Amino acid sequence: MGLRLARSSSEAYLYMARQPCEACGTAGFHPARSASEIVEDTLARRYEGACERCGASREFVFRVPDEPFAPVTAEQGFGDSRPSELLDPGEWLEMADGILAAIPVSPAGLTDAQRREAYADLDAGAAALEEVLKFVPAGADSVSPFAFWTERGRRISLDSRWRFNAEGLRDSLSKVRAAQRSFAG
Structure with missing residues (x-):
């Protein structure tokens, strides 16, 4: 089966949210159930649910790390020091760009x-940028x-190869x- 490693639950959820439904193409999956199990002699976690748009059944199964990584904040990352097996460096950079583009330039005038x-x-x-660096x-x-x-x-990568320096x-x-x-103050 060759299950890919989800280094943390936050990485698994991020990956699942980015995957389009095979039936309707809508991204944004939120599993209704998850459970740990043994798959081909490997500890794994299965996430199941329905597409919120079309109701199609969806399922994701990931290998679980031998030593769990449970970040309390994103600053601690989405996984351990290994590069992701779920998202490649281009996807991590795209995610960073999307998040950072929506941030106000200055905290001036913002509410707490x-x-x-x-x-x-x-x-x-x-x-997300730290995740890209793990691929260097x-x-x-x-x-x-x-x-x-x-x-x-x-x-x-092809459009912006220089950005992976x-x-x-x-x-x-x-x-x-x-x-x-x-923005901390």
């Missing part, structure tokens, strides 16, 4: 609730072109963390 929301969104965007091999200066296995990820990614991450601090 809006500042907290922006802070959390910056946290999630930074965590030790001693390399960028993500390998062979690290992209999804059509979406390959398209992003390790130094540029670290610089972007540093800027996001600095912006996050400005």
